[in-house]
Amino acid sequence: MSVDIQRIHHVAYRCRDAKETADFYQRVLGMDLTVAISENRVPSTKEPDPYMHIFLDAGMGNVLAFFELPNSPDMGADPNTPRWVQHIAFEVGSLDALMDARRHIEAEGLDVLGPVNHGVFKSIYFFDPNGHRIELAANTGTPEQMADLRRVAREMVEEWAVTRQAPQHAAWLHAED
Secondary structure (H helix, E strand, C coil), rough: CCCCCCCCCCCCECCCCCCHHHHHHHHHHHCEEEEEEEEEECCCCCEEEEEEEEECCCCCEEEEEEEEEECCCCCCCCCCCCCCCCCCEEEEHHHHHHHHHHHHHCCCCCCCCCEEECCEEEEEEEEEECCEEEEEEEEEECCCHHHHHHHHHHHHHHHHHHCCCCCCCHHHHHHCC
């Protein structure tokens, strides 16, 4: 038997301020606040820990959620993980849409990195008010390139597991850098 996953229901992160977060994602990325759930105790553990849980429409049935936890210590990042590793990536429809997004986000006063060429997509990066890194990506890869990446994926992971060195099966992705 296997699990029959339909899609990701939601992805949840922590935020410092639920209202500020909802306003930011609405203003900067056009995500509507769709649900807010607030409790004084955690339903799963029954711990007394008030929270606000907000859900944002990320398009096409995708939901991004946040928890504000006022009685918990301040948020922090994993000190052993570089800031570029943990991020939320959203797809835009084209390179033109990516560049339009960049101009809009910069007009909001945010620093934007990129576009960065990843071979089969280009991305820009910025941070939300909670310190979460956000990526906007526009696909540029051909069906043949995507099929080639899929074909070598398992082999690359197996090689990495043994050597912990970057396999070169898809080195063409960053050949232009």
